[in-house]
Amino acid sequence: MVRSVCLSLLVFAAAGAQAQDAWRAEVDALLDRWAEGASDRRLERAHEILVSHLVRVPDDPEARLELSRLELAQDKFRAAITAADLALERFQATERGANFEGQALAVSLLAARYLVHEQLDGLEQGEDAARYLEQQSAALEGRRMALTKVLGSEEAATEALAREVRRRQTLQTLDLLGGVPRPLGTEDIDGKAVDLTRYRGQVLLIVFWSSTPVDCAAQLREIEAVREAHAEAGLSVLGINLDPARETMDAVIEALGLEWRHVYGGKGLTSPDAQAWGVKQVPSGVLLDAGGRIRYVNPWGADLEAKVQDLLQRRDGGR
Numbered sequence: 001m002v003r004s005v006c007l008s009l010l011v012f013a014a015a016g017a018q019a020q021d022a023w024r025a026e027v028d029a030l031l032d033r034w035a036e037g038a039s040d041r042r043l044e045r046a047h048e049i050l051v052s053h054l055v056r057v058p059d060d061p062e063a064r065l066e067l068s069r070l071e072l073a074q075d076k077f078r079a080a081i082t083a084a085d086l087a088l089e090r091f092q093a094t095e096r097g098a099n100f101e102g103q104a105l106a107v108s109l110l111a112a113r114y115l116v117h118e119q120l121d122g123l124e125q126g127e128d129a130a131r132y133l134e135q136q137s138a139a140l141e142g143r144r145m146a147l148t149k150v151l152g153s154e155e156a157a158t159e160a161l162a163r164e165v166r167r168r169q170t171l172q173t174l175d176l177l178g179g180v181p182r183p184l185g186t187e188d189i190d191g192k193a194v195d196l197t198r199y200r201g202q203v204l205l206i207v208f209w210s211s212t213p214v215d216c217a218a219q220l221r222e223i224e225a226v227r228e229a230h231a232e233a234g235l236s237v238l239g240i241n242l243d244p245a246r247e248t249m250d251a252v253i254e255a256l257g258l259e260w261r262h263v264y265g266g267k268g269l270t271s272p273d274a275q276a277w278g279v280k281q282v283p284s285g286v287l288l289d290a291g292g293r294i295r296y297v298n299p300w301g302a303d304l305e306a307k308v309q310d311l312l313q314r315r316d317g318g319r
Contacts, residue, residue: 023053023063033170033177033295042174046070061090061100068107069164073171077115084108098150105147106160110168112140173297181206181286181294182276184240189262194238200292202234203311205299207285208265208274210242211252219283219300220256226305227260233312234290240265240273242282290315 029035030046050067068083088104116136123129148157184194227237237260241249246264265271269279287296289311299307
């Protein structure tokens with residue numbers, strides 16, 4: 001009898017654990033940047049799966065944490081704070097460790113920051129806005145201190161926040177990943193038609209840029225350095241310039257020694273290509289794999305090199 005009861009308890013516990021993790025495979029498949037045939041509404045579909053799971057298993061902290069990230073990516077800041085705080089409580093109660101607690105704290109802090117900015121945008125500049133900012137600054141600082149305490153250092157807290165920012169950016173561009181970009185309806189500055197299918201077999205970085213941003217030169221130099229380092233391995237760069245004057249673009253290209261292919265779009269963000277691609281700021285762009293599919297959106301920053309290497313290795317059979 002005792003043995004029978006013990007076996008029953010083990011089976012029940014295994015079934016409970018399986019139920020808790022049932023959501024993970026479905027959600028991971030939807031959120032995977034390499035997923036093929038995932039179709040659209042990936043973020044919303046993942047959200048629906050998690051909500052349904054949490055109705056059945058409300059105390060699952062990892063599912064609650066993942067839900068908070070999806071809420072954050074959809075600009076549902078209050079909901080993201082609530083979900084992250086609930087996840088934190090469960091992680092603390094079950095002593096899951098500083099890593100999980102830090103992730104929940106980072107998400108809730110980011111959501112709280114975005115919420116403050118959203119609220120400030122709705123207030124006229126004056127005493128009300130100043131008072132609100134003063135009140136919320138203390139709360140934000142409290143969340144930041146809690147994050148630093150859990151992770152053990154200011155540097156670790158900063159990196160945890162940066163990871164969640166990058167994750168949010170990826171989630172927000174999820175429906176673009178794996179897709180084929182819109183065609184470009186312009187010629188390059190040599191009068192040759194731009195056909196993106198001609199780049200199949202190569203890794204292609206497409207960048208909409210102008211001389212307007214303060215750090216324009218630094219960003220362009222970074223792109224040129226990466227291009228030069230990997231050109232022989234199969235990296236190409238296609239730049240679409242949005243400066244109002246062609247002479248401005250020519251001067252920047254010459255001054256910085258930019259050796260990649262250029263298109264002059266002109267007209268700023270109102271140019272036909274910028275409008276068709278939904279460009280809201282510069283630089284903007286995508287990194288395409290050898291099959292011509294979008295794998296990274298706005299891949300700028302210190303990890304541009306790593307993203308290029310990733311796609312080149314995948315093209316050559318590496319994982």
